[in-house]
Amino acid sequence: MTEEVEEVKEEEETEEEEEKIEEEKKKKKGAEKKKKKRKGLFTHYKIEGDNVKRLLPFCERCGIGYFMADHSDRYTCGHCGFTRYKPTETEE
Numbered sequence: 001m002t003e004e005v006e007e008v009k010e011e012e013e014t015e016e017e018e019e020k021i022e023e024e025k026k027k028k029k030g031a032e033k034k035k036k037k038r039k040g041l042f043t044h045y046k047i048e049g050d051n052v053k054r055l056l057p058f059c060e061r062c063g064i065g066y067f068m069a070d071h072s073d074r075y076t077c078g079h080c081g082f083t084r085y086k087p088t089e090t091e092e
């Protein structure tokens, strides 16, 4: 029986250590969150009924998943710097 008690004590100690590690991880995560402002990936999609529309084109170099930034006259890839000019609409 005494052995069992000892085992329980050991478990409690390791749990405390794990909690400390988790706390440190949380602190690190918080710092990373401040650096990384990664939000709004899904704003590039527009759901219309059952269809999901892409609002921005994918980069031709980087492939699917890399959205290009929408500028007034062109699209640019923030990943590789690829620029694709929009077809100019002739209104004149």
Ligand SMILES: [Zn+2]
Binding pocket: 059, 060, 061, 062, 063, 066, 077, 078, 079, 080, 081, 082
């Ligand atoms: Zn790219």
